Amino acid sequence: MASSVDSVDATPLDHFHAIIPAGGVGSRLWPLSRADHPKFLHDLAGNGHTLLRNTWDRLLPLTGAENIVVATGVAHAPAVKSQLPDLDPGHLVQEPSPKESSAAIGLAAAIIELRDPDAVIGSFAADHVITDDEVFHGAVVEAYQAALADWVVTIGIRPSEPSSAFGYIQLGAEEAIEGAPSAHLVDSFVEKPDYEVARKYVSSGDYLWNAGMFIAKASVLLGRMQAEKPELVAALREMAAAWDTDSRNEVVERIWPQLEKIAIDYAVAEPVARAGGMVVIPGDFGWDDVGDFAALARMHAKGPGDLAILGDNTAVLSERSSGIVVSQSSRLVSIVGLNDVVVVDTDDALLVTTKENAQRVRALVDMLRQQQGDLL
Amino acid sequence: MASSVDSVDATPLDHFHAIIPAGGVGSRLWPLSRADHPKFLHDLAGNGHTLLRNTWDRLLPLTGAENIVVATGVAHAPAVKSQLPDLDPGHLVQEPSPKESSAAIGLAAAIIELRDPDAVIGSFAADHVITDDEVFHGAVVEAYQAALADWVVTIGIRPSEPSSAFGYIQLGAEEAIEGAPSAHLVDSFVEKPDYEVARKYVSSGDYLWNAGMFIAKASVLLGRMQAEKPELVAALREMAAAWDTDSRNEVVERIWPQLEKIAIDYAVAEPVARAGGMVVIPGDFGWDDVGDFAALARMHAKGPGDLAILGDNTAVLSERSSGIVVSQSSRLVSIVGLNDVVVVDTDDALLVTTKENAQRVRALVDMLRQQQGDLL
Numbered sequence: 135m136a137s138s139v140d141s142v143d144a145t146p147l148d149h150f151h152a153i154i155p156a157g158g159v160g161s162r163l164w165p166l167s168r169a170d171h172p173k174f175l176h177d178l179a180g181n182g183h184t185l186l187r188n189t190w191d192r193l194l195p196l197t198g199a200e201n202i203v204v205a206t207g208v209a210h211a212p213a214v215k216s217q218l219p220d221l222d223p224g225h226l227v228q229e230p231s232p233k234e235s236s237a238a239i240g241l242a243a244a245i246i247e248l249r250d251p252d253a254v255i256g257s258f259a260a261d262h263v264i265t266d267d268e269v270f271h272g273a274v275v276e277a278y279q280a281a282l283a284d285w286v287v288t289i290g291i292r293p294s295e296p297s298s299a300f301g302y303i304q305l306g307a308e309e310a311i312e313g314a315p316s317a318h319l320v321d322s323f324v325e326k327p328d329y330e331v332a333r334k335y336v337s338s339g340d341y342l343w344n345a346g347m348f349i350a351k352a353s354v355l356l357g358r359m360q361a362e363k364p365e366l367v368a369a370l371r372e373m374a375a376a377w378d379t380d381s382r383n384e385v386v387e388r389i390w391p392q393l394e395k396i397a398i399d400y401a402v403a404e405p406v407a408r409a410g411g412m413v414v415i416p417g418d419f420g421w422d423d424v425g426d427f428a429a430l431a432r433m434h435a436k437g438p439g440d441l442a443i444l445g446d447n448t449a450v451l452s453e454r455s456s457g458i459v460v461s462q463s464s465r466l467v468s469i470v471g472l473n474d475v476v477v478v479d480t481d482d483a484l485l486v487t488t489k490e491n492a493q494r495v496r497a498l499v500d501m502l503r504q505q506q507g508d509l510l
Numbered sequence: 511m512a513s514s515v516d517s518v519d520a521t522p523l524d525h526f527h528a529i530i531p532a533g534g535v536g537s538r539l540w541p542l543s544r545a546d547h548p549k550f551l552h553d554l555a556g557n558g559h560t561l562l563r564n565t566w567d568r569l570l571p572l573t574g575a576e577n578i579v580v581a582t583g584v585a586h587a588p589a590v591k592s593q594l595p596d597l598d599p600g601h602l603v604q605e606p607s608p609k610e611s612s613a614a615i616g617l618a619a620a621i622i623e624l625r626d627p628d629a630v631i632g633s634f635a636a637d638h639v640i641t642d643d644e645v646f647h648g649a650v651v652e653a654y655q656a657a658l659a660d661w662v663v664t665i666g667i668r669p670s671e672p673s674s675a676f677g678y679i680q681l682g683a684e685e686a687i688e689g690a691p692s693a694h695l696v697d698s699f700v701e702k703p704d705y706e707v708a709r710k711y712v713s714s715g716d717y718l719w720n721a722g723m724f725i726a727k728a729s730v731l732l733g734r735m736q737a738e739k740p741e742l743v744a745a746l747r748e749m750a751a752a753w754d755t756d757s758r759n760e761v762v763e764r765i766w767p768q769l770e771k772i773a774i775d776y777a778v779a780e781p782v783a784r785a786g787g788m789v790v791i792p793g794d795f796g797w798d799d800v801g802d803f804a805a806l807a808r809m810h811a812k813g814p815g816d817l818a819i820l821g822d823n824t825a826v827l828s829e830r831s832s833g834i835v836v837s838q839s840s841r842l843v844s845i846v847g848l849n850d851v852v853v854v855d856t857d858d859a860l861l862v863t864t865k866e867n868a869q870r871v872r873a874l875v876d877m878l879r880q881q882q883g884d885l886l
Contacts, residue, residue, distance in 0.1 A: 165842075165844075449882065451874060451877060451878060451881070451882075453870060453873060453874055453877075454867075454870075465856075465857070465858050465859055465860055466541075466858065466859040466860065466878075466882060466885055467859075467860045467862075468541075468859065468860065468861045468862070468874055468878075469861075469862045469863065470861070470862075470863035470864075470867045470870045470871060470873075470874055471863055471864055471866065471867030471870060472848075472851075472862060472863065472864060472867075475848075475862065477860075477862055479860060480841075481841070482841050482842065483841055483842040483843075483844065484841055484842065484843050484844065484853075484855060484860065485844050485845075485846070486843075486844070486845045486846075486848060486851065486853055486862055487845065487846035487847055487848065488846075488847055488848060490847065491830075491846045491847030491848075494829060494830075494846045494847060495846060497829060498827060498829055498844055498846055501827060501829075502827060502842075502844075505827070509842055
């Protein structure tokens with residue numbers, strides 16, 4: 135068992151299982167992200183691998199391949215398998231329809247719990263970017279130690295700037311937990327604030343970004359969820375019981391459509407935090423959920439006046455311009471005299487906007503849904 | 511012979527010949543305009559016809575098809591023929607290499623003079639947009655009358671706004687010419703001014719836009735040019751003498767490469783104006799040389815907040831945006847939150863800029879010339 139930052143890359147943590155929910159199209163990244171090619175299947179970190187593959191590679195040292203479960207929509211199962219050839223087919227949870235994170239993570243946790251009653255699970259989104267794996271590993275090790283002590287744990291990211299694009303975690307008192315020296319109680323979860331409020335949060339030092347990472351014993355997580363949503367957990371456990379049997383498909387097809395849609399934030403994290411049962415490990419690594427093209431520009435630009443370029447074989451000619459160009463076409467892209475511009479060039483659709491308007495892309499996609507469904 | 515505005519659409523003017531110089535790529539309209547598909551071959555007026563064809567159609571009532579000569583580069587001769595099936599092959603002057611307007615217009619004038627010693631020629635660029643043909647015709651009739659009285663004549667456009675994109679003509683005293691009641695002496699030609707100077711010009715009422723239209727007897731035009739550039743005119747007349755003979759190609763190939771490159775503004779218009787020999791007819795019709803995408807946006811936008819769309823089969827989705835989209839691809843173009851934007855989408859190249867930066871496109875093309883010559 136590894137218990138220090140230095141050894142995490144060598145030895146997996148005992149009974150530690152990772153769950154990777156691979157869902158979410160990434161609407162605000164249209165036309166790069168599409169329903170049939172969602173955000174986690176793109177190389178948004180610019181390192182030659184998909185975000186999903188990056189997530190797998192980052193967790194592997196902590197779990198080993200046999201202790202990772204991926205939950206994704208049936209439509210994306212082939213792409214996930216192709217990205218993760220070492221993923222055991224029995225460890226791929228295919229969601230017949232979108233049911234939010236409580237169903238996806240809860241079912242995975244229930245399956246893992248049956249296979250390993252002492253399991254500690256950690257859920258990490260498939261489509262986030264993390265830039266310092268070593269520091270991330272250290273935070274996970276602390277979270278794992280806190281989970282062994284029956285806490286529900288999250289990892290909150292130390293903010294690098296006031297951002298209104300993320301939710302925040304308000305730090306409570308320090309909590310003395312063996313092996314988790316930086317643990318604090320979670321005082322509350324806060325929805326995305328406006329910029330002014332975000333500025334106050336960040337300067338206070340009492341707030342972390344909520345990266346949606348949850349670590350707990352599988353039994354604790356499901357127990358906490360059961361206290362809030364008993365019918366949901368009963369249904370998840372019924373499917374889990376059938377999972378490694380011949381009746382898996384029959385049971386899943388019967389039960390899945392009935393499941394309540396609820397984010398795990400509401401079914402577990404917020405009520406547990408209110409009850410004083412949740413701790414957070416501050417994470418000092420680079421993190422972004424790459425929610426929109428402004429985030430992508432921020433990640434890839436070398437400075438405020440830089441024009442970042444993402445894409446293979448992209449010929450870009452620019453003059454007096456900054457922002458980001460994302461190209462999936464072979465065309466020449468030329469930009470003259472635009473600051474903070476976002477140009478996304480694909481074979482069948484082009485988006486031109488600005489970093490400031492990056493959040494509006496979702497509204498555009500809503501318009502598209504009515505007019506040009508084939509381009510989504 | 512027609513001598514009043516009312517009859518110009520019915521009857522050609524006696525001995526009146528039009529010369530249409532069809533040259534100039536329109537670099538600032540890249541990537542729409544290309545070396546192999548220059549500006550005059552595009553439907554920039556948005557009426558389903560090329561600018562060249564519009565020019566032909568506009569002049570036809572004044573000349574008849576047999577009295578129009580088109581001068582263009584050899585590379586564009588096939589496209590010109592295809593656009594103008596009624597153009598007599600002997601009326602197509604193919605320039606072996608670019609030699610500026612004195613050579614092109616002067617050779618055409620010399621050819622016409624030999625065929626019709628009493629010819630009055632009017633030279634009108636192939637790539638300008640004129641929106642009121644009736645009023646244009648009226649101005650040409652006056653210019654023709656003044657030309658019959660041995661003046662070198664231009665038509666100057668009454669400015670609709672202060673523009674720093676055009677040169678100006680400074681009006682001198684009224685000149686009493688029969689049939690040309692609005693004729694004024696040309697005091698001087700003025701290069702493109704800055705905006706502040708343009709504002710003063712326009713508010714004074716004494717300045718007109720220089721549209722590069724020249725009307726004169728062929729013999730007068732060539733005589734005036736000969737006074738400035740005797741060798742050039744001798745060379746032009748030698749080619750003209752061979753034009754309708756078997757030795758045309760041999761003579762042109764020998765002489766053309768030696769011709770001096772000089773704009774007709776410098777070889778004729780400015781010296782004649784300085785000598786008090788030039789008059790201008792003010793034209794109260796809509797005119798634009800569509801020099802860049804800002805001009806194109808101005809022409810096609812329904813108002814300052816409008817996003818103009820030019821192109822066939824163009825699906826454009828926009829939110830809070832203004833400016834212009836020019837599309838030659840079948841892709842969806844979506845624009846969010848950009849004002850005065852210029853988006854030009856072709857199959858192999860994309861340009862994104864703003865109206866304010868439209869003039870900079872030429873610099874971009876210069877960069878391209880070194881890097882990606884095949885896209886020019």
